[in-house]
Amino acid sequence: MLAGIGVSAEKYVVGTSADFPPFEYVEDGEFVGFDMDLIRAIAEVEGFEVEIRDMSFDSLIAALKSGNIDIAIAGMTITEKREKVVDFSIPYYTANQSVIVKEDSDLNLTVLYGDNNVGVQTSTTGDLWVTDNLEKKGILTGKVVRYDTFVLAVTDLVNGNLDAIVLDSPVAERFVDSHPLKEVGIIITGEEYGIVVNEGNKDLLNKINNGIKKLQESGVISKLVGKYFK
Numbered sequence: 001m002l003a004g005i006g007v008s009a010e011k012y013v014v015g016t017s018a019d020f021p022p023f024e025y026v027e028d029g030e031f032v033g034f035d036m037d038l039i040r041a042i043a044e045v046e047g048f049e050v051e052i053r054d055m056s057f058d059s060l061i062a063a064l065k066s067g068n069i070d071i072a073i074a075g076m077t078i079t080e081k082r083e084k085v086v087d088f089s090i091p092y093y094t095a096n097q098s099v100i101v102k103e104d105s106d107l108n109l110t111v112l113y114g115d116n117n118v119g120v121q122t123s124t125t126g127d128l129w130v131t132d133n134l135e136k137k138g139i140l141t142g143k144v145v146r147y148d149t150f151v152l153a154v155t156d157l158v159n160g161n162l163d164a165i166v167l168d169s170p171v172a173e174r175f176v177d178s179h180p181l182k183e184v185g186i187i188i189t190g191e192e193y194g195i196v197v198n199e200g201n202k203d204l205l206n207k208i209n210n211g212i213k214k215l216q217e218s219g220v221i222s223k224l225v226g227k228y229f230k
């Protein structure tokens with residue numbers, strides 16, 4: 001084939017919410033992390049190109065539905081409610097929810113009861129858990145503060161404007177390592193992350209699932225786990 005002549009690969013726009021280390025975050029102006037490496041590796045083995053676009057977690061599903069993005073990868077948990085409107089790949093990671101407080105706080109898991117203020121990121125599984133199990137039942141009588149990003153919630157917790165945050169365990173561990181915060185408990189949810197496409201986009205979903213399987217078999221996914229988790 002002559003140089004420069006060939007069929008150019010399909011390009012897909014990938015939405016993420018780059019405040020979820022170690023899955024997606026920004027370093028030196030680049031989108032990096034487990035999910036970013038994963039989607040780039042899938043694209044490579046399946047022969048497509050990706051363009052990453054950053055947005056709030058809360059707007060990813062709407063962006064898929066409106067066609068603004070083709071794929072979402074953001075440590076998104078496969079839930080029944082989401083499955084009604086979008087399609088998920090096979091699972092690629094399992095997580096739980098963690099409860100974190102300030103390092104010098106005397107509170108333990110009781111922080112989830114009574115008049116405490118608990119931060120979550122809007123529309124995450126942590127938000128749903130706190131809303132359904134604590135807020136609606138009147139167990140937590142303080143405020144549930146909903147943030148666009150975990151980074152904003154962590155800042156408020158560090159500054160003493162919140163008593164606790166409920167968030168995915170692998171990400172909580174990362175924030176605890178880099179801030180004066182500690183984990184006081186884990187809520188075992190056993191949730192599984194999937195890559196997301198719009199409902200009915202079977203071709204693209206097949207490519208993604210095939211890519212995940214190939215990368216599982218070739219050991220690339222285990223290598224990524226080793227790279228981002230100790």
Ligand code: GLN
Nearest residue numbers: 020074075076077124125
């Ligand atoms: N796994 C959680 C969810 O799906 C949080 C994901 C995130 O904040 N990026 O709701």
